Amino acid sequence: MNMSAADVKRAAPSEGRATSPNASSTSSSSPKELNGSQILVRCLQAEGVKHIWGYPGGSVLYIYDALYQQDSIQHVLVRHEQAAVHAADGYARATGDVGVALVTSGPGVTNAVTGIATAYMDSIPLVIITGQVPTAAIGLDAFQECDTVGITRPVVKHNFLVKDVRDLAVTLKKAFHIARTGRPGPVVVDIPKDVSLKTTTFHYPDHVEMRSYNPVKKGHGGQIRKAVQLLLNAKRPYIYSGGGVILGEASAELRQLCDMLGFPVTNTLMGLGATPASDPKFLGMPGMHGTYEANMTMQNCDVLLAVGARFDDRVIGNPKHFASVERKIIHIDIDPSSISKRVKVDIPIVGDVKDVLQELISQIKEAQQKPDTAVISQWWSQINEWRRRECLAYRTSPDVIKPQQVVEALWEMTRGTDTYITSDVGQHQMWAAQYYRFDEPRRWINSGGLGTMGVGLPYAMGIKLAKPQSDVFCITGEGSIQMC
Structure with missing residues (x-):
């Protein structure tokens, strides 16, 4: 059953507990066998986890006992399990590390589903530890039981039910590996109460190999060569980048490519900051909330390079209408299922975005041919004509402070500083994306694919814990x- 905040103490180190991050794992008096809860804590320590967000309950009591006995991992008590996952999510978005949350069985799990689905839609690496009723009670409609594996299956990258304490350590290693590699995503590890109490010897593997999971990193060389030829011969080129560039830590490579070629570039809502908003080659966001010039360039280009983007409905609208304009499309993505999912592409390249862009840049440098500057200059003349519409201009009044002015004022106050911006979902989110000019990646933290209201505050709190010296603003x- 759920417990009050007073039942769980997470304050300064108290007497009788280890004060060194690795004290519990290096002590010569450590028992040869550990219970499942202690093994869980050791695994989290081995993964370098420093913060875990959660809310206690009956099925995870032993896990909380183990957390209480150490001080290298800070537990952050929330008021609702959804906020626990959102905060871990915000932490992961800002840092690139795997966020970790801990919830109890039954309503704890169901409360967490919205947070899990939010992370899943935006490909955020999380490991969510869920409590479960004892193994003997699973399937018997026990108190606070739910089918965690079944409920979460559509909104996770993978999930595990650990029925044997001897499998716990290797399962957690797999969970972190799956969460952070390939296309990132949330992984659920469901731990029955008796598994968290049973004992076994502890060994945490250095690495895991999974025959059924081996994401491709290197792009196909032949496909990359074809892409280079298309780009160098393009008359009206366009670079369309999405959240995959941020997640793949490929902003530097994208910027280098844009500078080398001199091509226009657009970032989706999830990709803002991948290229600087202050760069003249940046045309703003595409799609229904994007700029006129970004959309007109998308519709009239002859070669489109899509990097870590998925051609979602908010960007291209109806795929049939989008496909009615003839153009060649190059699509780079770590996830093969995302390629040609909504729009048929001409040159698919499956691989890690950073690695593929590096190879693309290398081949362009070695190529004898260069883009036709005169032709590209004509293309820029057309783009600048579209820009002259100033589609984001708005009327000001001495009697009314408009939301756009507020966002622009915030940008003026914080430009060039160590600042993170979170937002919730709605029109204020669009104003923030349109009028705050993000020059760096991982500074714009919001819910994209699922459009979850209530994320802004827990995102901000998760980021502030990760980046205590930074300024964090929630719009x-x-x-x-x-809501949250």
Whole structure:
């Protein structure tokens, strides 16, 4: 059953507990066998986890006992399991590390589903530890039981039910490996209460090999050569980048490619900051909330390079209409299932975005041919004509402070500083994306694919814990702030 905050103490190190991050794992008096809860803590320590967000309950009591006995991992008590996962999510988005949350069985799991689905839609690496009723009670409608594996299956990259304490350590190693590699995503590890109490010898593997999971990193050389030829012969080229560039830590490579070629570039909502908003080659966001010039360039280009983007409905609208304009499309993505999912592409390249861009840059440098500057200059003349519409201009009034002005004022106050911006979902989110000019990646933290209201505040709190010296601002609305 759920417990009050007073039942779980997470304050300064107390007497009788280890004060060294590795004290519990290096002590010569450590028992040869550990219970499942202690093994879980050791695994988290081995993965370098420093913060875990959660809410206690009956099925995870032994895990909380183990957390209480160490001080290298800080537990952050939330008021709702959804906020625990959102905070871990915000932490992961800002740092690139795997975020970790801990919830109890039954309602703890179901409360966490929205947070898990939010991370899944935006490919955020999380490991969510869920409590479960004892193994003997599974399937018998026990108190606070739910089918965690079944409920979460559509909104996780993978999930595990650990029925044997001897499998716990290797399962956690697999969970972290799956969460952070390939296309990142949330992984659920469901631990029955008796497994968290049973004992076994502890060994955490250095690495895991999974025959059924081996994501491709290197792009196909032949496909990359074809892409280079298309780009160098393009008359109206365009680079369309998405959240995959941020997740793949490939912003530097994308910027280098844009500078080498001199091509226009657009970033999706999840990709803002991959190229600097201050760069003249950046045309703003594409799609229904994007700029006129970004969309007109998308519709009239002859070669489109899509990097870590998925041609979602908010960007291209109806795929049939998008496909009616003839153009050649190159699509780079770590996830093969994302390629040609909504729009048929001409040159698919499956691989890690960073690795593929590096190879693409290398081949362009070695190529004898260069882009036709005169032709590209004509293309820029057309783009600048579209820019002259100033589609984001708005009327000001001495009597009314408009939301756009507020966002622009915040940008003026914080430009060039160590600042993170979170937002909830709605029109204020679009104003923030349009009028705050992000020059760096991982500074714009919001829910894209699922569009989850209520994420802004827990995102901000998760980021502040990860980046205590940074300024963090949450742009929210009256509906969202009341939700979480």
